[in-house]
Amino acid sequence: DTEVTQTPKHLVMGMTNKKSLKCEQHMGHRAMYWYKQKAKKPPELMFVYSYEKLSINESVPSRFSPECPNSSLLNLHLHALQPEDSALYLCASSQALQSGDGYTFGSGTRLTVV
């Protein structure tokens, strides 16, 4: 299995809703990442987990809350989002944080905040 699976593929939520994005990989990778990508821009790093511990939080607002329940799963909990948070949210994984290898990306969740 060489895939990173993200669900849902599309999500529309109101500004008062609470929702979660899910990411799963079974490649034995120990580093997992959340990225946010706006149209015509490169991916922007949000969070990094290494061996299930939060390693990097790139000053992301608290309305985004990551969780890593185990080595295969990564969640992003969303609450009280703003319309400007609408974007493509990408999960990625790599063998380890310092392995120097490339990342495998999931297909993404297209989020629209209304």
Add this chain to the structure above:
Amino acid sequence: QKEVEQNSGPLSVPEGAIASLNCTYSDRGSQSFFWYRQYSGKSPELIMSIYSNGDKEDGRFTAQLNKASQYVSLLIRDSQPSDSATYLCAVNDGAGNMLTFGGGTRLMVKP
């Protein structure tokens, strides 16, 4: 501040031509270099990785690395309309910690 620079394009080439995509990076300690292809509305797909100076070929793709000049490029031979996409250059820092992405170059291959 580690930077990875790419010309945003669009780079327009005719079908069958060679497309040349370029990337420069600021961190001289960078060790690993990657090219991702991203179709509109889709996620990035890793297409090439290169770790040492010189050329690396994979099918119609050739990655070129020159660490002295802090320059990495991607050549696409016999370009096809299906190659039309945004190509992201990504560089791993000297400690092997994080990928830094360039802004991407949009490639258009015209039939």
